[in-house]
Amino acid sequence: MYNVKSHKAEEFIDDAEILETLEYASSNRNNRPLIESILEKASRCGGLSHREAAVLLDCEIPDLVERTFRLAEEIKKRFYGNRIVMFAPLYLSNHCVNGCIYCPYHAKNKRIPRKKLTQEEIRREVTALQDMGHKRLAIELGEHPVENPIEYVLESIRTIYGIHHRNGDIRRVNVNIAATTVENYRKLKDAGIGTYILFQETYNKERYRMLHPTGPKSDYAYHTEAMDRAREGGIDDMGIGVLFGLSGYRYDFVGLMMHAEHMEAALGVGPHTISVPRIRPADDINPEDFSDGVPDEKFLHIVAVIRCAVPYTGMIISTRESRKVREKVLDLGISQISGASRTSVGGYTVEQRDEDTAQFDLADKRTLDEVVRWLMELGYLPSFCTACYRAGRTGERFMKICKSGKIQDCCTPNAILTLKEYLLDYASPATLEIGEALLDREVEKIENSALRDSLRKDLRSLEEGQRDLRY
Numbered sequence: 001m002y003n004v005k006s007h008k009a010e011e012f013i014d015d016a017e018i019l020e021t022l023e024y025a026s027s028n029r030n031n032r033p034l035i036e037s038i039l040e041k042a043s044r045c046g047g048l049s050h051r052e053a054a055v056l057l058d059c060e061i062p063d064l065v066e067r068t069f070r071l072a073e074e075i076k077k078r079f080y081g082n083r084i085v086m087f088a089p090l091y092l093s094n095h096c097v098n099g100c101i102y103c104p105y106h107a108k109n110k111r112i113p114r115k116k117l118t119q120e121e122i123r124r125e126v127t128a129l130q131d132m133g134h135k136r137l138a139i140e141l142g143e144h145p146v147e148n149p150i151e152y153v154l155e156s157i158r159t160i161y162g163i164h165h166r167n168g169d170i171r172r173v174n175v176n177i178a179a180t181t182v183e184n185y186r187k188l189k190d191a192g193i194g195t196y197i198l199f200q201e202t203y204n205k206e207r208y209r210m211l212h213p214t215g216p217k218s219d220y221a222y223h224t225e226a227m228d229r230a231r232e233g234g235i236d237d238m239g240i241g242v243l244f245g246l247s248g249y250r251y252d253f254v255g256l257m258m259h260a261e262h263m264e265a266a267l268g269v270g271p272h273t274i275s276v277p278r279i280r281p282a283d284d285i286n287p288e289d290f291s292d293g294v295p296d297e298k299f300l301h302i303v304a305v306i307r308c309a310v311p312y313t314g315m316i317i318s319t320r321e322s323r324k325v326r327e328k329v330l331d332l333g334i335s336q337i338s339g340a341s342r343t344s345v346g347g348y349t350v351e352q353r354d355e356d357t358a359q360f361d362l363a364d365k366r367t368l369d370e371v372v373r374w375l376m377e378l379g380y381l382p383s384f385c386t387a388c389y390r391a392g393r394t395g396e397r398f399m400k401i402c403k404s405g406k407i408q409d410c411c412t413p414n415a416i417l418t419l420k421e422y423l424l425d426y427a428s429p430a431t432l433e434i435g436e437a438l439l440d441r442e443v444e445k446i447e448n449s450a451l452r453d454s455l456r457k458d459l460r461s462l463e464e465g466q467r468d469l470r471y
């Protein structure tokens, strides 16, 4: 029985409710008055229910699909302006006891070399990331109670926060580790993590069982209820996502929306971020073995509808996607992207990129400098901001400021200051030139004259050598 407030997976992700929703969406996909009323509701930026979002995604009327895309762009602009936050993944270990059939780290893959970074190796990787200009990392590990216990994760977080190379600094460590206990989540919270990220992969229980035949992750309920335990452990910034292509996208889309509604209703805070990865080739993984691949056009539609349905939630896209697709989804709602990523363990320091240990192949292999320049040429303002978590603006407090629109007063100035730091410390001459011109225009656009003056003063302070100024 569907119950959005229940802490039981089978009740807040109720299969019957998803199937009814899909039926409702398919029987209303050409219902113009209904779809227009949903678009009208979405334009008020109060969000949509999973049923409404499902109808929008199923809609086949060309002009209404087009209106959905335009509305997503408008909402994106209203909440995020032209800012795009940058981050990089850092793979610490690919030891894993699970049997996920879509991931080359699965326990039975004997071809892939297993690696776990020592603290010294982490230092070298983080220094390399700092030397590119990164300030925000997402650490990634396989699940292995002996090789990757929670103590290893905590020690690694301490190491990362403790490295200060030249003007480099990792100011926010987001964590993507397997579902764990309330006690371990509490330890992660105490270690000062940013967002705890865990992808559901698929919400379809039957399909989930087939995809996860062995290992602790095969327990659907334990995995699906992870965010409830994380919240109990004190974590209030949580990121969710599915791996599109593993199962039918319509089912997973509705599951994702229901999970977001559940978090808001039962945990008091909706998802901080939603990620939209699609399955990619890797060592012994061929995406063609998965018949549910999502074509580009539908993928863009999914991004647009998520933007309309959960306007306050950040949306993340990784280098799994090509430059072409990334360019399109930036307009439709994506607010965070990774740049110059390596998806292998030790990938930032090995001379020749160590493809052998990669979790998936990258579609976008440009350097961070190239990605930053590309974003600026497209009219975006790349941001290395990490201010909220460090100023205690997390969870409910963050959502309140976000919903009131006041977060804009922090995001733009912080984007300007952190981009300035990047330009001063890491940019190539071509990027620096474009960046300085962009910063002039962005400061000019700020309407509040006191804020504008204060920002100009801060920019001068950065030029004189100060760092880490924030609003």
Ligand code: SF4
Residues within 6 Å of the ligand: 096, 097, 098, 099, 100, 103, 104, 105, 106, 107, 141, 142, 143, 178, 217
């Ligand atoms: S997806 Fe995660 S849990 Fe599954 S095999 Fe890969 S690393 Fe292990």
Ligand code: SF4
Residues within 6 Å of the ligand: 085, 383, 385, 386, 387, 388, 389, 407, 410, 411, 412, 414
């Ligand atoms: S001010 Fe907060 S919400 Fe805005 S970019 Fe920085 S960390 Fe993100």
